[in-house]
Amino acid sequence: MSLRQRSVPYWLLAPGLLWLILFFVVPMYFMGELALRSGSVTTGFTLTWEWSNFGDSLSGHTEQILRSVFYAGTATLLALLIAYPLAYAIAFRAKRFQLLLLFAVVAPFFTTYLIRTIAWKTILSDSSPVVSVLQTLQLVPQDGRVLATSGAVIAGLTYNFLPFMILPLYANLERLDGRLIEAAKDLYSSSTQAFLRVTLPLTMPGIVAGVLLTFIPAFGDYVNAQLLGGTGQAMVGNVIQSLYLSQRAYPEAAALSFLMMALILAVVTIYIRFAGTGAFMGDEEEAK
Amino acid sequence: MSAPARAWAWLRHNALLIYAGLAVTYMLIPIFVIAIFSFGDTPKDKLTYALGNGFTFEYWETMFSLPELNEALFTSLRLAFFSTLIATAIGTAMAIALVRHKFRGRHVSNLLIVIPMATPEVVIGASLLSMFIYYSFSLGFTTLLIAHVMFSISFVVVVVRSRLIGFDRKLEEAAADLYASPFTTFRTVTLPLLAPGILAAGLLAFALSIDDFVISNFNSGTTVTFPLYVYGVSLRGIPVQVNALATLLFLVAVIAAGLVVWQQRRAEKMAAVRPETEAKPVTA
Numbered sequence: 001m002s003l004r005q006r007s008v009p010y011w012l013l014a015p016g017l018l019w020l021i022l023f024f025v026v027p028m029y030f031m032g033e034l035a036l037r038s039g040s041v042t043t044g045f046t047l048t049w050e051w052s053n054f055g056d057s058l059s060g061h062t063e064q065i066l067r068s069v070f071y072a073g074t075a076t077l078l079a080l081l082i083a084y085p086l087a088y089a090i091a092f093r094a095k096r097f098q099l100l101l102l103f104a105v106v107a108p109f110f111t112t113y114l115i116r117t118i119a120w121k122t123i124l125s126d127s128s129p130v131v132s133v134l135q136t137l138q139l140v141p142q143d144g145r146v147l148a149t150s151g152a153v154i155a156g157l158t159y160n161f162l163p164f165m166i167l168p169l170y171a172n173l174e175r176l177d178g179r180l181i182e183a184a185k186d187l188y189s190s191s192t193q194a195f196l197r198v199t200l201p202l203t204m205p206g207i208v209a210g211v212l213l214t215f216i217p218a219f220g221d222y223v224n225a226q227l228l229g230g231t232g233q234a235m236v237g238n239v240i241q242s243l244y245l246s247q248r249a250y251p252e253a254a255a256l257s258f259l260m261m262a263l264i265l266a267v268v269t270i271y272i273r274f275a276g277t278g279a280f281m282g283d284e285e286e287a288k
Numbered sequence: 289m290s291a292p293a294r295a296w297a298w299l300r301h302n303a304l305l306i307y308a309g310l311a312v313t314y315m316l317i318p319i320f321v322i323a324i325f326s327f328g329d330t331p332k333d334k335l336t337y338a339l340g341n342g343f344t345f346e347y348w349e350t351m352f353s354l355p356e357l358n359e360a361l362f363t364s365l366r367l368a369f370f371s372t373l374i375a376t377a378i379g380t381a382m383a384i385a386l387v388r389h390k391f392r393g394r395h396v397s398n399l400l401i402v403i404p405m406a407t408p409e410v411v412i413g414a415s416l417l418s419m420f421i422y423y424s425f426s427l428g429f430t431t432l433l434i435a436h437v438m439f440s441i442s443f444v445v446v447v448v449r450s451r452l453i454g455f456d457r458k459l460e461e462a463a464a465d466l467y468a469s470p471f472t473t474f475r476t477v478t479l480p481l482l483a484p485g486i487l488a489a490g491l492l493a494f495a496l497s498i499d500d501f502v503i504s505n506f507n508s509g510t511t512v513t514f515p516l517y518v519y520g521v522s523l524r525g526i527p528v529q530v531n532a533l534a535t536l537l538f539l540v541a542v543i544a545a546g547l548v549v550w551q552q553r554r555a556e557k558m559a560a561v562r563p564e565t566e567a568k569p570v571t572a
Contacts, residue, residue, distance in 0.1 A: 123321055
């Protein structure tokens, strides 16, 4: 190959990589740098290598961090429980309904995220029939509310990130060789055994990808907590948003946000080392 | 078999499908709620929507009568248009490089494309804002455009890439055998066959841009997009027109997605892209 031919991929990649480096990688550096400054909006922020900002941002918001882990964790678990049988049904049982069901799974993306969440706010509001049904069933106390509780925030997170769980699971299940399950049954395994020892292990990559793709955005989300939660349901995302945009305490906000990025980068890097980038790219070719 | 036993057997046999129907209904509930409430005759002074007063077409008729909403929607459309154009062009080029070429730095390029997709939006928004603060860059349409292109690129690459992987390269070889230059081959064979994938990627980029709230909220300055407008008014009660508009946008998106699926099916029927046949797709 000539030099000219060999340079072709670089020319094709250059604009995109440049954009991603300039507006994704470099901003991370500036966020880290901002986290080491001190000062206020009125006096300006000077670089004083304030390493303690990182520790302070963690200790000052332990409550919200733990809450985020709990909310996002619960939502991810719920999403997995809802999504697995659904993805299984779409992959193996749906037949002529397959396209219709897949369409319904992605349909929520066709309306604005914010408006969908506001719709849930309407559905769960105190005067809504849903809430009175829940009260009649004694699932919610007679005078209790649904809106502005932890439950509402977790339900919102589960709903909003459910497609991110369903799609990787479906992609994984769809590629599953049905003959393997038949083979297990031929060898006298029960349906349950076949599921636990063949289907489930083979769909582990889909489960892990789905869990990551659900947990990460749910962990960083602040829209659900803001719209569906009350004062006691703030998550890390709310803290970062409020520190940046209302209080303008940039160094503290940057420190917290930087730590969140570091944590997620670590998790994703470990995942990619084991599973390759395939699950995110939507195919197995890039899996190592 | 008795009737109840038969019913039980049927239920057991179809349990999973029934479950799927219920789960999918749950996913569609907010969409129905938005659509239904766009017809609800809500008193103007109310904060929450009401249906008790019956139904009306008023809010569909007056959909474009709120100047602030119009302006926000127009800003969003303009932003989504330019962001889609840039992200689709750049992303398609990247996808071609990744699938068609072997080169050093492939792995790093893949990482750089994947990691933004796995980053919480709040971090993307915050880091961009940090950089803009450092350079005292004034926030507005430009910063929004930079951000929207940035988060759209990865998704464009993923979509176009999956299309390229299922691509029968024999057609290009045939064109080359018939003395077509590489550029002519690309223009007359590759591009038309790739078109549905590029179209799908473009639609996704458009949808992502028009839907984005979190990242925009950090980098908008005083510019107001559609989601930012909705957020702004959500505290004092959202005009019912927003529901009508959201329903209209939903219908447009459904039709657009339907067209893409139809076009892809047609392209597959033309036997150009056959991931399932024995003609093994060429992958790099």
